[in-house]
Amino acid sequence: MTTGERKPYKRVGEEVRRETMIAAALELIAEGGIAAATVRAIAQKAGITPGLIRHYFRSKEDLTRAAYQSLMERMTLANAIVLDTASDEPKARLAAFVAAALRPPVVDPASMGLWAGFILSVQRDPELREVHRVTYLGYRDVLQGLIAALPREADAARLRAEAIACNGVIDGLWLEACALPEAFVKDELAEIGLRSVGANLGVNLLTEIEIIS
Amino acid sequence: MTTGERKPYKRVGEEVRRETMIAAALELIAEGGIAAATVRAIAQKAGITPGLIRHYFRSKEDLTRAAYQSLMERMTLANAIVLDTASDEPKARLAAFVAAALRPPVVDPASMGLWAGFILSVQRDPELREVHRVTYLGYRDVLQGLIAALPREADAARLRAEAIACNGVIDGLWLEACALPEAFVKDELAEIGLRSVGANLGVNLLTEIEIIS
DNA sequence: GTTGCAATTGTGCAAGCGTATAATTGGATG
DNA sequence: CATCCAATTATACGCTTGCACAATTGCAAC
Secondary structure (H helix, E strand, C coil): CCCCCCCCCCCCCHHHHHHHHHHHHHHHHHHHHHHHCCHHHHHHHHCCCHHHHHHHCCCHHHHHHHHHHHHHHHHHHHHHHHHHCCCCCHHHHHHHHHHHHCCCCCCCHHHHHHHHHHHHHHHHCHHHHHHHHHHHHHHHHHHHHHHHCCCCCCCHHHHHHHHHHHHHHHHHHHHHHHHCHHHCCCCHHHHHHHHHHHHHHCCCCHHHHHHHC | CCCCCCCCCCCCCHHHHHHHHHHHHHHHHHHHHHHHCCHHHHHHHHCCCHHHHHHHCCCHHHHHHHHHHHHHHHHHHHHHHHHHCCCCCHHHHHHHHHHHHCCCCCCCHHHHHHHHHHHHHHHHCHHHHHHHHHHHHHHHHHHHHHHHCCCCCCCHHHHHHHHHHHHHHHHHHHHHHHHCHHHCCCCHHHHHHHHHHHHHHCCCCHHHHHHHC
């Protein structure tokens, strides 16, 4: 009571501050949805005071959008890295891409929490919806490129259908692994995913699995 | 102002009242997540006053749980009906089951909204988690039964892996159809799903499609 | 019909929300 | 080392939330 002291602070670059807030918001959303990411909770987790958030973001919705965009960019980047570090052999590249999506850290209850937390806002907000569309179709295009590189013959229509199907397999298995991790043994889903994608395309990807793990 | 009249009302059976509230809650959750399903909003949509909700449910969490259970029961029932009205031929039954999951009314932004709205609570609340587990595994078991009925030879381990894979295909395509309906032409995803499930199992389900549509 | 009681409505409260805005202070600049 | 301004903290407001509890009323039983 005697000491009505103000909180001491240090000035930090704008970029760093914004990313600190975004990171805090994403953690909270992953845990409890957008509702849990209150301005006060974000500020506490980021080690700042609520007022500062308003200084960097016009509104909470503004912060939410920035967080979603940041998340999508990070995901796209992670996929690019997987492919950069993969070999040149088409089958091996596809196998690495599929397996990476079905193992930690991509498979993780927190990442599903983020997905679920955002998807409602994505449906309602046209701006977020566009980000979602571009990211989703971009991911599918990369997958389609990997499929097209396989030593087979396939026309465009078939490639599109195959990419959609394989993307569905990946998404579905990812979802189930995140939602009920204890229902599967380690690497079971990655193996099932490789077999299923292989069955869709008429190739055997399981021979590539040793390379990955 | 002069007339400070009370809202007139009629007494209704407990069962009906509870289901009215649950239906209202589900509609709101589908649109805007659990956060949008406030006690006041639920009461308004159900045509009652907020106080009555407390009379039938100890807390909002209690209502949320009841709503989730009701939703899962309805889904399970809908699947049973699809199979009841299908033919006896194993391939046709499987095809009907897959196609039903990839068309309206199962494919619908609102149903994905419900899913996303609940999944966070499901992860956090052990009671809801158990409901989820039982429902999910039950669905997969039905699917595995349909696969086992096909005229093929398959051991238990292979059946399990195939059921997981096919369930993944269905869930993943369902998700994509709900999230970006405009990215696909009508029935495209049902066709892709049938082809993909068929490829996983080594059978051709597309010959069954005329029966369904 | 009158009575009785559970079903229903109405009111109020403490807590938390997003946001606006005033008051401070860190640190670069000269 | 004094100046100055943006970065940061602090305070306050109006609104909504879940919940508790008191006041009414429909309706079945007698």
